Amino acid sequence: MLFPTPALTGTDERLLSEVDRMRGELRDRLPEVPAKRLNRLREFLTADAVAASNSIEGFKVATIDVEDLLAGEHDVDISEENRAETLAYEQMMTYIQTLHDVEDFAYSKEMLNALHWMLQGHRHSPRKPAGQWRRGPVYVTDARDPSIAAYTAPDAEAVPALMAELVDWLETADSTHPLVRAAMAHLHLVSIHPWAGGNGRMSRSLQTLMIAREGVLAPEFSSIEAWLGRPGNTWEYYQVLGRRGSEYLPDQDVPEWIRFNLIAYHQQAQTVHARFVRSGRVWEQLLEFAAAESLDERLITALHDVAMAGRVRRSRYEQSESLSVQQAQRDLRELVRRQILESVGRTRARFYVAGARFPEKVSEVAHTPTTLRNCYRT
Template sequence: MYIHQRKDWPKFTWNAEVISTQLGAVRHRQGRILGQMQGLGFRLQEETMLKTLTMDVIKSSEIEGELLNPEQVRSSIARRLGIEIAGTVPAERHVEGIVEMMLDATQKFNTLLTEERLYDWHAALFPTGRSGMFKIKVGVWRDGGMQVTSGAMGKETVHFDAPDFEKIPKEMKSFLKWMETERNLDPVLKAAVAHLWFVTIHPFDDGNGRIARAIADLQLARADESTQRFYSMSAQIQAERNAYYDILETTQKGDLDITPWLEWFLDTLMRSMDQTDETIAMTLARTKFWETHRHTDLNARQHKVLGLLLEDFFGKLHVSKYAKITKTSSDTALRDLKDLMAKGILEQQGSGRSTFYQLR
């Protein structure tokens, strides 16, 4: 028996004493992060928020097995928020849709969450009316059965069966009413309950996980009372994806006491906030780097690669990788790299075919 089949569904219960210390720590950390960011200045706040939102969009899709182009996501978010960045690129239609949904959730957190708004989010996620090669119903509740799975096609793990589609209108009406009328529950706990409740109903043909995380982000923004996002729950869930599906499956097959789910959610949220310190440190380091080299003569290729090295660069920088990133020849790439070494920005490591370059 799944929790949505139990007599008292959806009357969730939990042990408030067990989670009180975790909840207090999370609320304290939220306040500390907002205080830290206010002391950094507007430009650094913008950069940190842009990085956080970019990570949130990318990782939420990655949980579902979809890899987005980071530059397209970053450019789309920056353009929509009016943040000036160098090297903007046009974003594909589906990337724009995912960004649109996430920003609607976090930047308009005080707007009522309605059936129509969820339909709009779903339509934004699937602008072609297809999920991969499969045609799906977009902007309406599903009209068939649904199993919640993870894993590669043909090797899926079934975690639970969602409610019958005939029940969805009633289920969603109850959920949306609770979202906008429940005032006694701590807003962080409300984010945890909302995530679980929505993902249990699984009302759409596809995209339910991403929309559940967007609803949680909306509620966390309400908890912060701020449009500024400096931590990414989705990035942390992606890092702990197996644990996420394990606790989800265990909760679905348990009773309506969701204390373990709330403990997991609060722990994961706290770890996502730990990453904020690293994000702030990286932002400060990047700002210091460009301030130090504001008068250094750099060409567009060098500027682009240095920007990537100051972000989350994947792997080691070889001549061939530089050439590929900048769409130039190996000879030109080597000249650029030697120039950056001469200017004291890069240093060479290894030798022969193992030669690579890194920031000094």
């Protein structure tokens, strides 16, 4: 038995229509964006989702470090465990992103287990098998007292039947709004907890996959994982999940879960739109700065990274502009010579940050925070 999808209130419907409008407006504007800037936005959003979802499970890696790892950078100062978890999650998310327009796509237990292997294959063991349903009990322990089970998942013997029911549900279309169905899929999977580990990330990834399959926006613009990874939101995420009970009790109405997800969708759309606008303003101001300084326009890519992310590495700049190692090094050395950038570190670990002559107006725009609306309160 799965949780029934609750009926939406008038406020819920209004919120959904606002989310649809914001996502549609962004979809219509993306084709106007220069490819280089759009690619960087996509890379940031992917890295932010990976960093946030992993952080919920205790693997703390800054978004900028995830960006460097995804770009193939080896000299990133993080633990080997965090590196392995980041690269595994990125591999799975990259595959999910490619599934958004597959014509003969189908949900199946094999597909879900294959995704789980991508995520947890590096941790596979007889006690905690990856890519297979768990063989014993699993608990979510209380954050303050690990001796207390905040949630006890269904018996392992019940998992195959429950997952078969979930796959049937995923494969059966209905009139429910796709964003609401995606939220319910998240709740179903995280409540069944079918694997020995990685259940939270798998549930959030299934939600991302379903939103991507909806087809309005590319997956990196649609995932709410970055929103869920903010500390206050993570706390509320666990609170909302916890209020459904300490055992698997699907015969209950879950409107609070839907409201929580609608707020996440709405604020995620606001956040992505704000990042899109801020990135565009930074790019335009850097165009003016480059013209005034007689800089080659390609250098804007490096300066934009410094403004928006706080630093740039030679390898990332080299890839973004399709330069040789020598050309990228010469460009960055010239920016350092002019005190626009400052070099930090040595050899392969070197990166570049804003220097004394980095344009202050650009930094102000890049660092101006966004105020998010909670539409249940307005």
